[in-house]
Amino acid sequence: MLEKTFDPKTAEPRLYATWESSGAFAPISDPAAEPFSIVIPPPNVTGSLHIGHALNNTLQDVLIRFERMRGKAALWLPGTDHAGIATQMVVERQLAAAGNQSRRDMGREDFVAKVWEWKAESGGTITNQLRRLGASCDWSRERFTLDEGLSAAVRKVFVTLHKQKLIYRDKRLVNWDPALQTAISDLEVEQKEVDGHFWHFAYPLEDGSGEIVVATTRPETMLGDTAVAVHPTDERYKHLIGKAVHLPIVGRPIPIIADEYADPEKGSGAVKITPAHDFNDFQVGKRHNLPQINILTPDAKINENGPADYQGLDRFVARKKVIAAFEELGLLREVEKTRHAVPHGDRSGSVVEPYLTDQWYVDAKTLAGPAIKAVEEGRTVLEPKTWEKTYYEWMRNIEPWCVSRQLWWGHRIPAWYGPQGKIFVEETEEAARAAAREFYGRDEPLSQDEDVLDTWFSSGLWPFSTLGWPEETADLARFYPTNTLVTGFDIIFYWVARMMMMGLHFTGQVPFKRVFFNALVRDASGAKMSKSKGNVMDPLDLVDQYGADPLRFTLTAMSGQGRDIKLSTQRIEGYRNFGTKLWNAANFCQFNGCVRAERFDPAAVTNPLNRWIVGETQKTAQAVTEAIASCGFDGAANALYRFIWNTYCDWYVELSKPLLKGEDAAAKAETQATAAWALDVILKLLHPIMPFLTEELWSQTADLGAARDEGMLISAQWPDLPASLVDPKSEAEIGLIVAAITEGRSVRAELNVPGSARPPLLVLEATAAQRAVLEANGAIVAQLLRASEVQIADTAPQGAIPFVVQGVTFALPVAEFIDLEAEKARLAKEIATHASDMAHVMKKLGNPAFVANAKEEVVEENRERLAESEAAKIKLEGALARLQAVV
Numbered sequence: 001m002l003e004k005t006f007d008p009k010t011a012e013p014r015l016y017a018t019w020e021s022s023g024a025f026a027p028i029s030d031p032a033a034e035p036f037s038i039v040i041p042p043p044n045v046t047g048s049l050h051i052g053h054a055l056n057n058t059l060q061d062v063l064i065r066f067e068r069m070r071g072k073a074a075l076w077l078p079g080t081d082h083a084g085i086a087t088q089m090v091v092e093r094q095l096a097a098a099g100n101q102s103r104r105d106m107g108r109e110d111f112v113a114k115v116w117e118w119k120a121e122s123g124g125t126i127t128n129q130l131r132r133l134g135a136s137c138d139w140s141r142e143r144f145t146l147d148e149g150l151s152a153a154v155r156k157v158f159v160t161l162h163k164q165k166l167i168y169r170d171k172r173l174v175n176w177d178p179a180l181q182t183a184i185s186d187l188e189v190e191q192k193e194v195d196g197h198f199w200h201f202a203y204p205l206e207d208g209s210g211e212i213v214v215a216t217t218r219p220e221t222m223l224g225d226t227a228v229a230v231h232p233t234d235e236r237y238k239h240l241i242g243k244a245v246h247l248p249i250v251g252r253p254i255p256i257i258a259d260e261y262a263d264p265e266k267g268s269g270a271v272k273i274t275p276a277h278d279f280n281d282f283q284v285g286k287r288h289n290l291p292q293i294n295i296l297t298p299d300a301k302i303n304e305n306g307p308a309d310y311q312g313l314d315r316f317v318a319r320k321k322v323i324a325a326f327e328e329l330g331l332l333r334e335v336e337k338t339r340h341a342v343p344h345g346d347r348s349g350s351v352v353e354p355y356l357t358d359q360w361y362v363d364a365k366t367l368a369g370p371a372i373k374a375v376e377e378g379r380t381v382l383e384p385k386t387w388e389k390t391y392y393e394w395m396r397n398i399e400p401w402c403v404s405r406q407l408w409w410g411h412r413i414p415a416w417y418g419p420q421g422k423i424f425v426e427e428t429e430e431a432a433r434a435a436a437r438e439f440y441g442r443d444e445p446l447s448q449d450e451d452v453l454d455t456w457f458s459s460g461l462w463p464f465s466t467l468g469w470p471e472e473t474a475d476l477a478r479f480y481p482t483n484t485l486v487t488g489f490d491i492i493f494y495w496v497a498r499m500m501m502m503g504l505h506f507t508g509q510v511p512f513k514r515v516f517f518n519a520l521v522r523d524a525s526g527a528k529m530s531k532s533k534g535n536v537m538d539p540l541d542l543v544d545q546y547g548a549d550p551l552r553f554t555l556t557a558m559s560g561q562g563r564d565i566k567l568s569t570q571r572i573e574g575y576r577n578f579g580t581k582l583w584n585a586a587n588f589c590q591f592n593g594c595v596r597a598e599r600f601d602p603a604a605v606t607n608p609l610n611r612w613i614v615g616e617t618q619k620t621a622q623a624v625t626e627a628i629a630s631c632g633f634d635g636a637a638n639a640l641y642r643f644i645w646n647t648y649c650d651w652y653v654e655l656s657k658p659l660l661k662g663e664d665a666a667a668k669a670e671t672q673a674t675a676a677w678a679l680d681v682i683l684k685l686l687h688p689i690m691p692f693l694t695e696e697l698w699s700q701t702a703d704l705g706a707a708r709d710e711g712m713l714i715s716a717q718w719p720d721l722p723a724s725l726v727d728p729k730s731e732a733e734i735g736l737i738v739a740a741i742t743e744g745r746s747v748r749a750e751l752n753v754p755g756s757a758r759p760p761l762l763v764l765e766a767t768a769a770q771r772a773v774l775e776a777n778g779a780i781v782a783q784l785l786r787a788s789e790v791q792i793a794d795t796a797p798q799g800a801i802p803f804v805v806q807g808v809t810f811a812l813p814v815a816e817f818i819d820l821e822a823e824k825a826r827l828a829k830e831i832a833t834h835a836s837d838m839a840h841v842m843k844k845l846g847n848p849a850f851v852a853n854a855k856e857e858v859v860e861e862n863r864e865r866l867a868e869s870e871a872a873k874i875k876l877e878g879a880l881a882r883l884q885a886v887v
Helices: 008-022 051-069 084-097 108-122 125-133 148-163 219-224 279-288 315-328 364-376 387-396 429-440 455-459 474-479 489-507 539-546 548-557 569-591 608-629 633-661 665-686 691-700 728-750 768-776 778-785 820-845 848-853 856-885
Strands: 035-039 073-077 167-177 182-184 189-204 211-216 227-230 244-246 253-258 270-273 332-345 353-362 381-383 415-417 423-425 482-488 512-518 761-765 790-792 800-805 808-813
Touching: 008 125, 008 539, 008 548, 008 691, 035 051, 035 474, 051 073, 051 125, 051 482, 051 512, 051 539, 051 548, 051 608, 051 633, 073 474, 084 108, 125 539, 125 548, 148 167, 148 423, 148 455, 148 489, 167 279, 182 353, 189 219, 189 244, 189 315, 211 219, 211 227, 211 270, 211 332, 219 315, 227 279, 270 279, 279 353, 315 332, 364 387, 364 489, 381 387, 387 489, 415 429, 423 429, 455 489, 482 489, 489 512, 539 548, 539 569, 548 569, 548 633, 548 691, 569 633, 569 665, 569 691, 608 633, 608 665, 608 728, 633 665, 633 728, 633 778, 665 691, 728 768, 728 778, 728 800, 728 808, 728 856, 761 778, 768 778, 768 790, 778 790, 800 856, 820 848, 820 856
Parallel strands: 035 073, 035 482, 227 253, 381 512, 482 512, 761 790
Antiparallel strands: 167 182, 167 353, 189 211, 189 332, 227 270, 244 253, 415 423, 761 808, 800 808
């Protein structure tokens, strides 16, 4: 017999170990099986499971378990990203904490060896945590972005693109982290709102006829100014275009140019232009062929291009010195307080500088064309479809992609430098030396580029490199293109778009047929989770407290397209209770001898209740199948919840008790077999979302009745039930019984009828067939409604509350059990309270300033509050109308 309750702490590790050791996570070898593949968005090797990972990987697992049970060769390929900056920082901090040498003291080779050592010891944390969540990845195929196979793929791609002139070296502005002394991607830049100032500086005209005032939040950059821009239509400055100003402190003349970048409505309308230290200024400088003067060293100190007494000063020290100099020169016109966004490195916390430097770039514009076309033609479908606009806008305005990083941990750029600045790009050093020998006619010393590639470069190859490309492997032939990618919308540019570009360019096929963008998980009030707010929910703590299944079900049920998830422990606890409800139903089945029968045919059952549950099971199986197949994860979870909790555990279990305890042996046997069959189908349908509980119930009930030949539930066949199992006649009969009880209970609850009261349920108007159903099931209806009996009547006595369901008019005589006038007053008071609350909320939501300025979660909370009050008010008004109709 089943234990009283399910214990996830002991069951989950045992079940997962059984699955993994059995080989159930690997795709079946049947060559006729349709392949279905997912590649995991590789988490950072330094990472640990957070709630976003929990959502993303739960949805992937639901899909892969579903397709596996449908008989497909289902592959969920796992792996981790080497996470260049993050991993290098972790190891450097460990070295510093232990009092060891810095990486520069150690040298590149020894430091990289130390990182590999760290990876071997600590780099598997997140994959082990994914196991705790129940992720059924094929761990035998696990990949790492720096493993030898993927490294070979990276080198081949880089060299090929270079030979195709799609990778090149150029001097451009990048996001530069002075603390890490490397270029970083936009994704690694965090915009922080800080208090600052606009300093208004006067630049005297070179001819002494006046001045132009410019404003800046970064005064130190004026040392690299090479122009002042004004709008070509700005009447205030038209006469100055083509003249020059004398750049204070530096002492050089710089031109006044006309450019539409200058906004006449902003500040003075004149803008200082520093092409080497501002992204917008860089573009202005290119348009006007302005000099690019870099004034900073890699660690953000003033370099040799600054005045002698500024050289070597930290940028913020230089800022103060510049301000003081302008004040002393009488050229500081105004200091204006402001709050503005300042870019910070998300790893180092250092203020990021736009920095002019030589880097390697990919011609993303050329690669983007086929990737745009693939989505336009539907070869790759983005879901929700609303993300297509974002994808197109970014891809059609894409900039060159900076792929080099000034780090030691990562894929070292396969480029070697020889005399006269000649660069040899080859897959190996031997090939580079051979190319150099051919070029120079002799051996010459070569030095490899010190930089490594951006981690997004290697992860951009993930769908095909993990399957063995550039080798023509069996996995590549069978599982590429992959079927579905489940990922966060925040990396649509950095990862999804780059996989599209790389996949199409190197394989000629899209890397995935469908991309599903999962939502953001917020706290219960709708606020974004952050450590500073103290509202972060650790999924491992939640698994410890509630088990993996309730967390998985919560995330799945709330993952509706286009909706953020408001996660609360109350929700998770509620879904744990849902699991307990199913466990108790299985206990009920065992206690009442509900065991599967040999050659049971659900189409052959005759009792209306059993025919009804067979039909409801078929409809649920169809709804769940269609929902998961289309990534409607929330629809699948909610359909299962309604069917399992309400239809099976409540109504079927309760309505079957008279049959199970009755004298009709044939009806009892049929009900026992039907209950067992429906329970088996439930376990199959629920398994992708709640794998541990369902696998345990499956194994614990396997020895009852006819033996299963399907083995473990993870490998069982998905239910494919014919629509012919739905019987409209039984559906109408049982539907009437359920509706009568439900509405009768609602009337009792609304009017505060005491639980001890036993009024009769009167059937006033009904067809002969409906009366027959109600009379035949009168005892169970009366029992579940707490009525004295079900009675056919022509009229209702005074004080009876009428209600209508499915065309049948019922009445509950309750006047003797309640104070009608007091109930009317109570309901009227509650209606007025809700009306007042609605008016208050509607006033808020009707204020454009509130909607525009309040936090998104606050506005949404008010909308939900309005909807809840409105629904409650309507229900109470209905109850009041019933009372007022009583004579």
